[in-house]
Amino acid sequence: MKLFDSHAHYEDDQFSEDRHEKLEALRKSEVAMVLNCCSDVSVFDTIIEILDRHDFVYGSIGVHPHWVTRTPENFLDLIRRYAKHPKVAAIGEMGLDYFFDEPKPLQKRIFREQLELAKELDLPVIIHDRDAHEDVMEILEEYQPAGILHRFGGPVELLKKAFSLGMYVSFNNDLSYPAWRQPHIDCLMETPWERLLIETDCPFAPPFERSAERCESSDVKNVVSLIAKLRNVSEEFVAEISYENAKRVYRIGNP
Numbered sequence: 330m331k332l333f334d335s336h337a338h339y340e341d342d343q344f345s346e347d348r349h350e351k352l353e354a355l356r357k358s359e360v361a362m363v364l365n366c367c368s369d370v371s372v373f374d375t376i377i378e379i380l381d382r383h384d385f386v387y388g389s390i391g392v393h394p395h396w397v398t399r400t401p402e403n404f405l406d407l408i409r410r411y412a413k414h415p416k417v418a419a420i421g422e423m424g425l426d427y428f429f430d431e432p433k434p435l436q437k438r439i440f441r442e443q444l445e446l447a448k449e450l451d452l453p454v455i456i457h458d459r460d461a462h463e464d465v466m467e468i469l470e471e472y473q474p475a476g477i478l479h480r481f482g483g484p485v486e487l488l489k490k491a492f493s494l495g496m497y498v499s500f501n502n503d504l505s506y507p508a509w510r511q512p513h514i515d516c517l518m519e520t521p522w523e524r525l526l527i528e529t530d531c532p533f534a535p536p537f538e539r540s541a542e543r544c545e546s547s548d549v550k551n552v553v554s555l556i557a558k559l560r561n562v563s564e565e566f567v568a569e570i571s572y573e574n575a576k577r578v579y580r581i582g583n584p
């Protein structure tokens with residue numbers, strides 16, 4: 330079985346001691362490809378180092394809404410420069426996060442500017458939405474980008490709108506948490522197979538059984554078995570279709 334973890338954060342400080350060892354160890358696992366997703370200008374160099382050292386890892390470059398207040402004015406020039414790397418396959422993650430207190434107008438401006446830049450560079454986008462569904466969807470309808478709603482937990486009606494724009498959605502081990510899995514399951518049940526990706530968001534989204542630990546890309550296997558059970562299909566089918574979907578949306582040829 331070949332697995333594609335479509336959203337991981339090996340640039341994160343939680344992997345500062347062992348990110349390259351952890352990535353190399355994946356060669357002995359079923360994880361065949363990883364998309365390392367970017368969050369902040371401060372890690373652009375780390376992302377590029379990861380892409381240069383591990384042939385099966387692709388990446389994105391962009392600014393997460395949580396970090397907008399420390400984002401320098403020239404961030405678009407920086408993204409443009411780093412996105413020239415041949416293994417940068419997307420812009421993001423970008424979007425809106427109303428859970429914390431970052432100013433909404435600034436979040437929206439940086440989100441819109443990255444959507445415009447992604448159009449200019451002809452790259453798909455990775456979208457982060459937390460407690461900002463209506464505003465995110467309004468802006469997506471305006472720009473109609475190619476790309477992925479990451480870790481989306483509803484509402485289902487908005488997800489359907491994203492599908493009508495041609496977007497994909499990625500699921501992770503949120504599906505294992507009794508306290509909040511239902512909205513994610515509702516989204517999963519409405520997702521056409523050809524729009525479904527799997528991810529870990531590692532180190533941030535461990536399976537419920539190990540909720541106190543950091544997770545890693547091999548935990549994407551648990552996402553496959555959860556989806557297979559919930560949709561009553563084989564794990565092989567989920568692995569294969571999500572692998573092909575990830576390659577298509579990130580426009581990655583055969584490795």
Ligand SMILES: [Zn+2]
Nearest residue numbers: 336366422530
């Ligand atoms: Zn992320």
